[in-house]
């Protein structure tokens with residue numbers, strides 16, 4: 001029998017009361033993506049590590065969205081310094097080609113034998129070459145640092161508007177008073193693609209190579225629409 005319990009995010013007491021010696025693992029996003037760009041507090045992640053250690057559960061960070069520079073660090077876990085036992089990765093790993101990966105500590109990877117976790121095209125040479133090229137470009141073009149810098153610039157410019165801004169690096173959530181979907185539609189008419197993750201939330205996750213001019217344009221368009 002396998003079962004999952006969902007607990008409110010950033011709520012240490014709820015997590016503590018949901019985890020017992022019967023708990024196999026706790027999985028969470030260091031910054032929630034689809035839910036509207038909510039970063040976990042460092043205290044919460046440290047507490048999660050402690051709760052898992054105390055109960056014998058493993059701690060899994062889902063870094064599918066936050067990994068590879070998105071939050072201004074190679075991985076979002078670096079903001080808190082908390083080390084998960086397993087990290088899941090995909091999306092940016094191969095620069096848009098379909099690939100996913102699971103990293104673990106040696107302790108955990110010892111549980112797997114070759115072939116235990118198979119996938120027909122898993123580990124295919126094409127996407128592996130794309131992943132190596134993407135990771136090299138992120139490193140050689142200093143895109144992690146750029147994500148931090150452009151993210152700060154984007155948040156600063158957005159904060160001039162009547163909105164509430166949060167996020168890390170180039171993973172930014174913007175709460176607005178009006179209907180987010182109609183802002184997305186109006187922006188598309190002006191040639192800017194945005195994404196909404198809630199009735200009143202815009203999610204901005206531009207490419208790490210985004211320029212200040214492009215950010216200015218996006219912020220101007222959002223400002224005009226609002």
Ligand SMILES: *Cc1c(COP(=O)(O)O)cnc(C)c1O
Pocket residue numbers: 029033034062063064065090091099100
């Ligand atoms: C997109 C996403 C997934 C799903 O990734 P797939 O590669 O489609 O399996 C999982 N977790 C998070 C946080 C995501 O953003």
